[in-house]
Amino acid sequence: xxxxxxxxxxxxxxxxxxxxxxxxxxxxxxxxxxxxxxxxxxxxxxxxxxxxxxxxxxxxxxxxxxxxxxxxxxxxxxxxxxxxxxxxxxxxxxxxxxxxxxxxxxxxxxxxxxxxxxxxxxxxxxxxxxxxxxxxxxxxxxxxxxxxxxxxxxxxxxxxxxxxxxxxxxxxxxxxxxxxxxxxxxxxxxxxxxxxxxxxxxxxxxxxxxxxxxxxxxxxxxxxxxxxxxxxxxxxxxxxxxxxxxxxxxxxxxxxxxxxxxxxxxxxxxxxxxxxxxxxxxxxxxxxxxxxxxxxxxxxxxxxxxxxxxxxxxxxxxxxxxxxxxxxxxxxxxxxxxxxxxxxxxxxxxxxxxxxxxxxxxxxxxxxxxxxxxxxxxxxxxxxxxxxxxxxxxxxxxxxxxxxxxxxxxxxxxxxxxxxxxxxxxxxxxxxxxxxxxxxxxxxxxxxxxxxxxxxxxxxxxxxxxxxxxxxxxxxxxxxxxxxxxxxxxxxxxxxxxxxxxxxxxxxxxxxxxxxxxxxxxxxxxxxxxxxxxxxxxxxxxxxxxxxxxxxxxxxxxxxxxxxxxxxxxxxxxxxxxxxxxxxxxxxxxxxxxxxxxxxxxxxxxxxxxxxx
Numbered sequence: 001x002x003x004x005x006x007x008x009x010x011x012x013x014x015x016x017x018x019x020x021x022x023x024x025x026x027x028x029x030x031x032x033x034x035x036x037x038x039x040x041x042x043x044x045x046x047x048x049x050x051x052x053x054x055x056x057x058x059x060x061x062x063x064x065x066x067x068x069x070x071x072x073x074x075x076x077x078x079x080x081x082x083x084x085x086x087x088x089x090x091x092x093x094x095x096x097x098x099x100x101x102x103x104x105x106x107x108x109x110x111x112x113x114x115x116x117x118x119x120x121x122x123x124x125x126x127x128x129x130x131x132x133x134x135x136x137x138x139x140x141x142x143x144x145x146x147x148x149x150x151x152x153x154x155x156x157x158x159x160x161x162x163x164x165x166x167x168x169x170x171x172x173x174x175x176x177x178x179x180x181x182x183x184x185x186x187x188x189x190x191x192x193x194x195x196x197x198x199x200x201x202x203x204x205x206x207x208x209x210x211x212x213x214x215x216x217x218x219x220x221x222x223x224x225x226x227x228x229x230x231x232x233x234x235x236x237x238x239x240x241x242x243x244x245x246x247x248x249x250x251x252x253x254x255x256x257x258x259x260x261x262x263x264x265x266x267x268x269x270x271x272x273x274x275x276x277x278x279x280x281x282x283x284x285x286x287x288x289x290x291x292x293x294x295x296x297x298x299x300x301x302x303x304x305x306x307x308x309x310x311x312x313x314x315x316x317x318x319x320x321x322x323x324x325x326x327x328x329x330x331x332x333x334x335x336x337x338x339x340x341x342x343x344x345x346x347x348x349x350x351x352x353x354x355x356x357x358x359x360x361x362x363x364x365x366x367x368x369x370x371x372x373x374x375x376x377x378x379x380x381x382x383x384x385x386x387x388x389x390x391x392x393x394x395x396x397x398x399x400x401x402x403x404x405x406x407x408x409x410x411x412x413x414x415x416x417x418x419x420x421x422x423x424x425x426x427x428x429x430x431x432x433x434x435x436x437x438x439x440x441x442x443x444x445x446x447x448x449x450x451x452x453x454x455x456x457x458x459x460x461x462x463x464x465x466x467x468x469x470x471x472x473x474x475x476x477x478x479x480x481x482x483x484x485x486x487x488x489x490x491x492x493x494x495x496x497x498x499x500x501x502x503x504x505x506x507x508x509x510x511x512x513x514x515x516x517x518x519x520x521x522x523x524x525x526x527x528x529x530x531x532x533x534x535x536x537x538x539x540x541x542x543x544x545x546x547x548x549x550x551x552x553x554x555x556x557x558x559x560x561x562x563x564x565x566x567x568x569x570x571x572x573x574x575x576x577x578x579x580x581x582x583x584x585x586x587x588x589x590x591x592x593x594x595x596x597x598x599x600x601x602x603x604x605x606x607x608x609x610x611x612x613x
Contacts, residue, residue: 068462071279071357071383078275079159083333089156091191091268100140109146109395111293112139122292123402129175130399131259131291136177139294141184145395147264148287148298150305152335153391158268163275164196165267165349166250168243170236171258172203172406174210178259178397180217183225185261194267196250198225201243204233233409235367235416241360244352253355256394257346261289261296263393270349270392273337279384281350281375283310283343284392291400305334307390310342311474312373313481313539315439316421318344324476337387341380341474345372347394358382359457362423364449367408369417370424377428380473382463415446415612422448427455430466435483438530439538441490442522445611481539482558489566489607490528494518495584496571496604501525502584502591504553508540512552515589522610529607533562533576544575549592551582571604572596 088094105112112135114122125133167186171179183198200218202210218225228246230239244253252274256262266284273280285306289296301320302308308320309327327338358378361371379386408416422443425433437444457463470477493502495515503516504524519525527542529535534556535542541556543563554561564582565574573582574596581596581603597603 069460072353074278076163076275076278078161078272080276081159081269081272081336082157083152083155084157085152085155087155087157089154089158089265089268090160091158091265092154093264097144097188097264099144100142104140104143106135106139106143106294108144109289109294109296111290111295113293125175126291126400126402127404129173129178130403131175131178131397132293132400133175133177135292135294136175136181139177139181141177141181142188143181145185145261145263146296148296148393149263149265149391150335152333153265153269156269156335156391158272159275161275162194162268162271163251163351164194164249165190165252165254165271166196166247166352167198167254167256168201168240168247169198169256169258170201170203170239170243171205171210172233172236172239173205173207174258176209176213179210182256182258182260183218186256187221187224189262189264190267194271195224197223197247199243199247200225200227201239201246202227202229203235203239204230232411235408235412237361237365237368237371237420238363240371241363244355244360247352251352252349253352254349255347257396259289259397260347261395263287263395266392266394269337269389273385273387273389274349274351277385278351278354279379281343281348281354281379281384281386282337282392283340283348283386283388284394285388285390286344286347287393287395289395289397291397294397296395305390307338307388309338309340309388309476310344310372310376311477311480312342313439314435314484315538316370316373316425316436317538318342318372319481321476321480326475335390337389339473340386340388341469341477342376343372343386345375346396354384358384359454362427362454364423364451364454365420366412366416370420374420374424374428377424377466377469378463380464381428381466381469382458382461418443418612419446419448422446423451423454427451427458428466432466432470438484438487438528441487441528442526442610442612485530485532485534485558487528487530489568490526491607491609492518492520492522492525493527493573494606494608495586495602496606498586500584500586502527504537504540507553508555510552510554512545512550513542513591515584515586515591520610522612526610527607529564529566532558533564534560535564535566535573544578544593549594551591551593566607568607570598571606573605 099107114135118134122132122134169182186198214227218227230242234242240255247253252271270282270284273282286299287296288299298306303322307323309323311319311321313319323338331338362374365371365374376386425436426448429436499518500515501518502513504513506524527535527537537553539555540553541561542551542553543561545552563576565576575593578593580593582605583594583603584591
């Protein structure tokens, strides 16, 4: 049976242009000899006959294509959105939305500032939950919000026959009012006929208010809001995949973080592109809710309209780049959806069946980090589209400084985010993964688990190369984040035969590096020097500070701050522009440059590799 299956046409894979030839089955009958030559002639005649009947190259090409797995075809017939300037859109509210509490705190997303009496309780709530829960608890769960959309958004008309959604919200030890305001805002601003359910996934929280109180509270919605509880801490990534399995009623899955507020008429623009093409994934424009005052403002960066595309640097840090000229020119209107190479990860909509066909998230990704890139690459490289939707806006609270965080569970081990990054680049980046390892040399020896199933998925679905993706979709990223040069050396920079290392202390963009006890953990003590003579940590370079002596760390592009040479045998770093040497004071914990003196022990350094585990 296997022998009858056609072999892939080598010409189709760029290995020459031989004609496609089916394998001649090897006839095998016990105890009977077979005239192989007559069978060969018969098969040859049959092949030629097929060729004359139009079974030539095109047909053979189709046979090859059919060997790949394809996604289900589009069955839903849908009218395109229409812009009618001056005519209010069919999903727009006819009246201003009602206040949660008339004239109450935080209404219309105005800042709510508490006095000094609350200082201690505010700090305690920030430590526990990451936000000012004292202010949040005083603001109505149904508060009104400001409308940050472009004026043009109000005049789009959408097909009434939109797909229905299950809204999935994962939480772990979330504050009560920020979580519930997320739920209330979805119910308040989503047309009821499209909202199939809101599925809350409790990722092993241990706060009392998220147990019986939550179960009782959601009864008011008569089954519209459901809560499912994980029996162990799964982390955000796998909890989202669990959410996809639990959410069975909606045609589309809409993922929101547990501290969001959806904007006015957010739903129709977000769902419209998916109704049109089931392999499209959409992302709303994400606004910033201030975690102290709950004021909502547009996110910084982007172009003159605040529009940005999702991107990354080569150490896999999330970035935003302004909407490119090429994307602008491909659009007829200012506010229609535009292509983005990547999503931030927390907020997006995807057809449920399509998400399952994609295999959900890689089951080997743990807790948090990298999953936004994995799903973005998978969608684009395997034939889908990722669109940012300017007319759908959702506010998101970013954690404040002073939050104690949620430590990963013990079973996960160390460096889950770095391991996630390595899995993603090993599966999707092809030869570009070398640029990741140049930026993150400490990850080279990280065990990242079995990726054979993911590689097979790529092969089975005939997914495109990362080179294609970089040229066709993410073409603008290298102009903002150039491909990094190779490293000459990397690791901790330790004072020769001492216990002190250079430490960025987390400073960036103009802060000074310092000298601290070596901890062999990498992080703020991990540096690399590349062939372009840049001494770097992530996307920051070391250079001479404004006083001409102290060493500072600042953001750099590929052609900036080519300042350093490392002479390994001499244990010396030379600052090329001044001819001076890297020096230190262990008493003052300072790092600076001074006149080179081979007898000075403080100018001797060693660079020792540190591998993440």
